[in-house]
Amino acid sequence: MQHPSGSEGWLPTEEPAPPQMPEPRRHSPVARATSISSARIKDKDNLDATIAANAEAASAAPRRAVSLGSRKSVPAVTERRPVPGPAFMGGAGVTGPKATAEEDEAMTARKEEARDNLTSRQRSRIAKDEAKHDKRLSKIIIEEGKTEKEALAIALNDLDNVQKLQKKTVKNEGRVNANLARLQLQLKRAEADFLDAKTRCDMAQAAVNAELDNLEILRNEARRLTEELQRKTADIDTLRSTLAVDEREREVKLTQLRGTAAAAPSFWT
Numbered sequence: 001m002q003h004p005s006g007s008e009g010w011l012p013t014e015e016p017a018p019p020q021m022p023e024p025r026r027h028s029p030v031a032r033a034t035s036i037s038s039a040r041i042k043d044k045d046n047l048d049a050t051i052a053a054n055a056e057a058a059s060a061a062p063r064r065a066v067s068l069g070s071r072k073s074v075p076a077v078t079e080r081r082p083v084p085g086p087a088f089m090g091g092a093g094v095t096g097p098k099a100t101a102e103e104d105e106a107m108t109a110r111k112e113e114a115r116d117n118l119t120s121r122q123r124s125r126i127a128k129d130e131a132k133h134d135k136r137l138s139k140i141i142i143e144e145g146k147t148e149k150e151a152l153a154i155a156l157n158d159l160d161n162v163q164k165l166q167k168k169t170v171k172n173e174g175r176v177n178a179n180l181a182r183l184q185l186q187l188k189r190a191e192a193d194f195l196d197a198k199t200r201c202d203m204a205q206a207a208v209n210a211e212l213d214n215l216e217i218l219r220n221e222a223r224r225l226t227e228e229l230q231r232k233t234a235d236i237d238t239l240r241s242t243l244a245v246d247e248r249e250r251e252v253k254l255t256q257l258r259g260t261a262a263a264a265p266s267f268w269t
Contacts, residue, residue, distance in 0.1 A: 078205060078209070080209070080212070084216065084219055084220065084223070086151050086154070086155055086219060086222070087151060087219065087222035087223050087225075087226045088148050088151050088152075088226070090223075090226075092144055092145075092148060093144060093226045093227075093229035093230050093233065094137070094140055094141050094144050094229065094230075094233050095141055095144075096230060098227075098230045098234070099229075099230045099233040099234060099237075100234065100237060101234045101235075101237040101238045101241070104241070107241055107242070107245055110245045110248075110249065111241075111244060111245045111248060114245060114248025114249045114251075114252055115248055117248075117251075117252040117255070118248055118251055118252065119251075119255075122248075122251045126244065126247050126248065126251075129247075130240070130244065133240060137236075144229075
């Protein structure tokens with residue numbers, strides 16, 4: 001059968017039969033009740049076996065003797081996961097590995113074909129527009145470079161602070177070792193001092209945790225903005241490439257139209 005539009009081909013004369021759906025399987029109420037009751041009995045047997053195994057393991061485990069010294073609370077710094085790295089750990093936002101759009105071979109071919117059909121004047125005008133865009137993008141790249149240097153300075157200051165804390169901690173360790181014998185004789189008084197120190201330690205730990213939370217929030221926000229900057233830069237790169245191709249094709253089309261209008265015969269000739 002010939003296609004209605006006149007193109008070669010054929011159309012099916014008969015519609016295919018719809019696929020037959022299998023009939024749903026129906027279970028009898030008696031079989032369903034039997035399966036539910038058997039499942040409940042099986043779950044109960046498994047639960048009883050698990051309880052018996054746990055009781056046997058608890059009775060067989062050795063019991064540790066609890067000393068009086070172990071009942072005393074010992075101050076310990078709460079361990080927490082490290083804060084994520086700075087914003088530029090994955091590269092710069094404008095010049096990083098994720099800031100360049102993927103190369104489109106079809107668009108490149110269109111660009112080359114359009115460029116061959118342009119005049120020198122048209123190429124010069126398009127090149128000037130592209131140079132303006134390059135100049136504006138260069139300013140953005142320079143500003144981001146300054147921001148990245150500031151981020152490096154902040155990271156170096158953080159490293160310097162950690163090293164100072166390390167040096168102070170080593171000095172405190174030596175002092176504690178030297179005063180260990182004297183502190184053993186002053187145990188009772190040290191216990192009262194320990195309670196005060198524990199309170200101060202808890203307060204300091206709370207302050208440190210609050211600052212770490214703020215740092216994590218700021219770094220996550222900086223990383224999010226960097227990723228958004230990368231995406232927008234990639235979009236700009238794609239738009240620039242598309243504009244370059246469209247400008248060339250537009251000039252080619254205008255040139256063709258001007259040539260057709262000039263070659264067309266006049267009504268009075």
